[in-house]
Amino acid sequence: MVQPAEIVPVGDQRPHSEGATLLFDVLFKLGAVVDSARTNSYWLGALAAAHECQSRDEATGIDYDKCREAGGMRIETRDLQVMYDGQTKPAVHGINLSIKAGETLALVGFNGAGKSTLVKALMGLSTNATGSVEINGTPLEEYRASTLHARMSCVFQDYKKYYFSLRDNIGIGDVSRIDDTDALQAAMAYGGAGAILEKTSLNTVLNPYANLHARPGDGGGQEGMGLSGGQWLRVAVSRAFMRAATADLVIFDEPSSALDPAAESALFDTIYDLAHREGGTRTTTVFISHGFGNVRRADHIAFMAGGTITEYGTHEELMALGGEYARLFTLQSRGYVGNGGRDAAASGAGENW
Numbered sequence: 001m002v003q004p005a006e007i008v009p010v011g012d013q014r015p016h017s018e019g020a021t022l023l024f025d026v027l028f029k030l031g032a033v034v035d036s037a038r039t040n041s042y043w044l045g046a047l048a049a050a051h052e053c054q055s056r057d058e059a060t061g062i063d064y065d066k067c068r069e070a071g072g073m074r075i076e077t078r079d080l081q082v083m084y085d086g087q088t089k090p091a092v093h094g095i096n097l098s099i100k101a102g103e104t105l106a107l108v109g110f111n112g113a114g115k116s117t118l119v120k121a122l123m124g125l126s127t128n129a130t131g132s133v134e135i136n137g138t139p140l141e142e143y144r145a146s147t148l149h150a151r152m153s154c155v156f157q158d159y160k161k162y163y164f165s166l167r168d169n170i171g172i173g174d175v176s177r178i179d180d181t182d183a184l185q186a187a188m189a190y191g192g193a194g195a196i197l198e199k200t201s202l203n204t205v206l207n208p209y210a211n212l213h214a215r216p217g218d219g220g221g222q223e224g225m226g227l228s229g230g231q232w233l234r235v236a237v238s239r240a241f242m243r244a245a246t247a248d249l250v251i252f253d254e255p256s257s258a259l260d261p262a263a264e265s266a267l268f269d270t271i272y273d274l275a276h277r278e279g280g281t282r283t284t285t286v287f288i289s290h291g292f293g294n295v296r297r298a299d300h301i302a303f304m305a306g307g308t309i310t311e312y313g314t315h316e317e318l319m320a321l322g323g324e325y326a327r328l329f330t331l332q333s334r335g336y337v338g339n340g341g342r343d344a345a346a347s348g349a350g351e352n353w
Helices: 018-031 037-051 056-060 115-122 145-149 166-177 181-191 194-198 229-241 261-274 315-321 324-333 339-347
Strands: 075-082 092-099 104-109 129-135 152-155 249-253 284-288 300-305 308-313
Touching: 075 115, 092 115, 092 308, 104 115, 104 324, 115 129, 115 249, 115 284, 152 229, 166 181, 166 229, 181 194, 181 229, 194 229, 229 249, 229 261, 249 261, 261 284, 300 315, 300 324, 308 315, 308 324, 315 324
Parallel strands: 104 284, 104 300, 152 249, 249 284
Antiparallel strands: 075 092, 075 129, 300 308
16 A cells, blocks of 8 residues: 555645655644734645655656546455554455446445545555555556545545635645636535635635634634634535546545535535546546435445445445345435335435435
8 A cells, every 4th residue: 555654635735755744744733823824825835845745766656647547546456454553453354346437436334334444545545454456457556646646636524624714725635726716716616615705705814723703803812714614614625626627536535514405415416426427527436424315326335334345236226135224224214204214215215315
């Protein structure tokens, strides 16, 4: 596996060399306490420079773009396992998975089943993985990490809230376009964050520690604008969409956990559109969700339990199987339909839940 210094979202553009990572982390700590958009922009420029620093072995790897295929990334895993330091049982084990280019895969299951660990391993962000992951037929570790990750984008459930301007918070998803206002606004539209611009500007500093109702200039140690949990999530999702147009793999880990139903529905429509665009520009999409109503349109669904995939198929196939997926789908549907969820089990659940 490619082994960066720590497991972090690719959309946050962290470097891979040890020295660059150290500089990156120091600058982010400094960025957390600065109190002006000008100073934040200065530090962000330094972060972009740190990102250019690459480990020595970067030059020996394969350029992903030379192995790029039309329609997204093709991913194959064989006996994939992840064992965390100090643990006696693997967090993920026995993963044998085939994801076609341009396919949408939904990962569902119980808390702690290993879903987030699995997607990080698929991206080469796990330092404790064994077995194999192949991207377009080539072992993942043979790629030059920077070229591979340039074609990936993601948002994890532990997404970052930066003490930066709104522009920088979203633009860091693709630092090469951080000054491209049209690209930023398009990403915000995809991520459902467009409404934030109705209350402020791209240059407004966002304060992760501020009261929700704080505004710039309020004083009292509350410099910067406060956002709700749902608004911060939309910012993070928009950050991932900065590279959605050029990415071959996009991963969403619980992307709707703090969204209202309308926003959640719109977001999943956008996620599905990524993998079903016409003209050969499809994107392989993997997402994790506890809302089973959002996964039924996925090309395939993998149910995870105990660190491995126990059920795999389409929604219809898993409902016919009558296993844990069908049981939990029916259980969750009871709050939305009558007959104890039997209508949902028979029809695949209503479109609106």
